[in-house]
Amino acid sequence: MGGKSNWTVRSVITLAALLTASIAPAAAQSREPSSAPAAPAPNIAEKIETCAGCHGADGKPVDKTIPIIWGQLPGYIYIQLRDFKRGDRKSDVMGPIASSFEKADILAIGEYFSKKPWPDLAQPRAPKDVARKALEAEHSVGCTGCHLEQFQGTGIMPRLAGQSRDYLAKTIADFRSRARGNNPGMSDLMIATPENDLAALAEYLAGL
Numbered sequence: 445m446g447g448k449s450n451w452t453v454r455s456v457i458t459l460a461a462l463l464t465a466s467i468a469p470a471a472a473q474s475r476e477p478s479s480a481p482a483a484p485a486p487n488i489a490e491k492i493e494t495c496a497g498c499h500g501a502d503g504k505p506v507d508k509t510i511p512i513i514w515g516q517l518p519g520y521i522y523i524q525l526r527d528f529k530r531g532d533r534k535s536d537v538m539g540p541i542a543s544s545f546e547k548a549d550i551l552a553i554g555e556y557f558s559k560k561p562w563p564d565l566a567q568p569r570a571p572k573d574v575a576r577k578a579l580e581a582e583h584s585v586g587c588t589g590c591h592l593e594q595f596q597g598t599g600i601m602p603r604l605a606g607q608s609r610d611y612l613a614k615t616i617a618d619f620r621s622r623a624r625g626n627n628p629g630m631s632d633l634m635i636a637t638p639e640n641d642l643a644a645l646a647e648y649l650a651g652l
């Protein structure tokens with residue numbers, strides 16, 4: 445059994461390396477527009493009027509399956525809105541919303557929400573046994589190698605600490621079934637991680 449899990453860990457590390465490699469050009473690309481001259485910052489006030497209806501007027505989403513976007517990383521928000529617009533990340537709700545945005549809007553929207561304070565959903569801390577299981581899984585996969593210490597996120601790696609538990613569970617399940625198909629490397633990694641480890645991680649992350 446030990447041997448088997450070693451293989452799993454090894455293949456996950458390979459996947460992680462591949463994933464990081466495939467991320468690098470995307471990250472470089474997403475920085476391009478902001479360094480390009482001229483393009484005046486668009487006025488996004490009208491475009492973001494509807495967001496609060498679901499993501500919350502105070503940053504606390506109105507439903508547990510809706511993610512927090514206040515205080516999320518701007519590069520990550522950019523990639524998600526771009527992927528919703530392209531249809532690479534399928535969502536009946538977000539697809540039509542993002543499809544009307546231009547690249548400059550998406551950049552400005554990412555900046556705007558990233559500057560808002562991350563809301564405290566007051567989710568309970570994971571019980572000790574759950575936290576221990578989550579940290580073991582974290583150590584064998586190395587989630588924080590990408591999501592950063594304390595799961596604060598960086599660049600296009602999202603912050604996970606304090607994210608809504610039900611949303612985390614849903615989006616992890618969507619990665620596993622590839623219903624969320626915008627990052628196949630992330631799906632491979634989630635599929636390679638045992639389901640009960642992921643359940644522990646979702647509970648642990650929500651309570652951070």
Ligand code: HEC
Nearest residue numbers: 491492494495497498510511513521524525535537538553
């Ligand atoms: C009708 C409800 C609704 C509205 C309005 C809405 N969203 Fe969303 N948003 C959602 C849901 C639900 C998801 C999760 C989709 C999924 O299941 O993958 C989501 C996901 C997102 C994500 C991905 C977050 C992550 O952690 O991956 C971003 C970014 C986002 N929305 C931004 C916006 C912005 C900006 C607006 C306003 C222009 C907006 N949303 C308006 C419901 C909404």
Ligand code: HEC
Nearest residue numbers: 460463464523585586587590600601602615626627630645
């Ligand atoms: C090799 C880097 C890497 C590793 C390792 C990694 N992730 Fe990720 N993760 C990413 C990237 C990049 C994204 C954004 C994918 C996208 O653009 O949709 C992501 C997205 C996510 C999301 C979606 C968050 C949201 O707001 O929708 C969750 C949940 C997640 N990761 C959990 C984990 C967990 C749990 C682990 C460890 C078991 C882990 N990740 C390991 C790079 C990584």
